Amino acid sequence: MTGVGPVGVVGDDVLLARAFLSRAAEPACIPLWHLVRTHGPVEAVSLLRRGQVDDEMLVGLARRIEAVDPHADLEAADRHGVRLVVPESDEWPHFALAALERTGEARLAEFLGGKRAHADGGEPVPPLALWVRGPLDISALAVRSVGIVGARSATAYGHRVATDLGYGLALRDFVVVSGGAYGIDVAAHRGALAAAGTTVVVTAGGAERAYPSSHHGLFEQAAERGAIVSESPVGCAPRRGRFLTRNRLIAAFGTGTTVVEASARSGALNTARHAQKQGRTVMAVPGPVTSAMSVGCHDLLLQARGPCDLVTGVDDVVSAIGSSGDLATALADGSSVGNAPTVGRHRSASAVELRVRLDELEAAPRAIYDGMPAARSITPDELAASCAASVVDVIRALPALELAGLVERTRDGYRRCRAPAP
Known part of the structure; x- marks a missing residue:
């Protein structure tokens, strides 16, 4: 069974048992x-196969258990470059999943006490095993990573914000975690990959396949630089329930979770609620009050269900979840890291000064500035396309923006200044 197991001293009996369990339910x-917590994985499988279980939900697995072949699952995984990571292995993300252990224990107490109805948003318990494709050692997840989620039907505004966040956070060595879906997810992944960063796709189907299939290229890039992670074995198709259930893992794998755009019933809000239950930092990007795709973010910012930080860019996210070293580095190189703003808090002085300088400009230069990405250079031609303006208008606006200390020239074009010039 070479090639199918994780690095570390893990017996084949444990690997087979964990593979069996991940397929069984x-x-x-x-x-x-x-x-499994009570008896261990090997004995749990033995009890299931012998039918020596009391819980009616486990008894109902009997027919499905007969068709489970863990040897075949491990061999198929090996063919697709997928490895099985189990709690007994060195690569298990114990740090990331510690909060899920706590929430799982609380939910188990309710379950044993009679509250047995399954939660529509996914039960907050840890996974039994993880199928992983890609070079990233997932044991360090949640140490320096950010979940970025949001609407599948994202607006142009949401796409741009998510791309800039993914790009800027990757430049600062954060792992970008999302679900690989249309809209905000794919924008965040692509932003991280554009910065040659690391991204993790938590998928609802087998780790060997892209879902949606049109994102095949994205999944392959993520598997080259980061990881594709799934609770389901190779060959499993995505299902609605699995999408909601995997959201707890996106929340667990991020040091914090940022919601860029979300409708009132968006699945991204499910991820945010899982993050709040786990004690993770939750952040939301405000949007136009006229946009249905910002209703969910604004609801989060009202903090009716839990704390949520207001963020408008990479600096705000870093100040909310980064280390003291991030802040020291930002201050040393002149970048404008804010003070982890939340509803009711004041913005940093540099951000206030930035807004004053923008307000002093005419409408045309302000529009050009707003079309610039947050953390990379852009050519006048690219900027014109981004702003739906003519190249002439861009070239006329750039000197005013330079004079105001808002943009600077680079070898690749122009970029926003890291901090307003004095």
């Missing part, structure tokens, strides 16, 4: 998780 099955 849907992810986040509370009674199965309880059975």
Whole structure:
């Protein structure tokens, strides 16, 4: 069985048992998780096969158990370059999943106490195993990573913000975690990859396939530089319930979770609620009050269900979840890291000065500035396309922006100044 197991001293019996369990039931099955915690994976499989389980939900797995072949699953995974990572291995993300252990224990107490109805948004319990494709050692997830989620039907505004966040955070060595879906997810992944950074796709199907299939190229790039992670074995198709269930893993794998755009019933809000339950920092990007894709973000910022930080760019995210070293570096190189603003808090002085300088300009230069990406250079031609303006208008606006200390020339074009010039 060479090639199918994680690095570390893990017996084949444990690998086979964990592979069996990941196929036997849907992810986040509370009674199965309880059975494994109580007896260990090998004995749990033995009890299931012999039918010596009391819980009716486990008894109902009997027909499905007969068709489970963990040897075949491990061999298929090996063919697709997918490895099985288990709690007994060195690569298991214990740090990232510690909060899920706590929430899982609390949910288990409710379950054993009679509250057995399955949560529509996914039960907050840890995974039994993870199938991983890609070079990233996932044991360090949540140490320096950010979940970026949002609407599938994202607006141009949402796409731009998510791309800039993914790009800027990757430049600062944060791992960008998302779900690989249309809209905000794919924009965040692509932003990170554009910066030659690391990104993790938490998928609802097998780790060998891209979902949606049109994102095949993106998934392959993520597998080259980061990881594709799934609770389901190779060959499993994505299902609606698995999308909601995997959201707890996106929340767990990020030091914090940022919602860029979300409608009132967006699945991104489910991810945010999982993050809040786990004690993770939740952030939201405000948007136009006229946009249905910003309703969910604004609801989060009202903090009716839990704390949420207001963020408008990379600096705000870093100040909310970064280390003291990030702040020291930012201050040393003159970047404008804010003070982890939330609703009701004041913006940093540099951001206020920036807004004053923008307000002093005419409408045309302001529009050109707003079309510039947050963390990279852009040519006048690219900027004209981004702003839906003529190249002549861009060339006329750039000197005014330079004079105001808002943009600077680079070898590749122009970029926003890291801080307003004095």
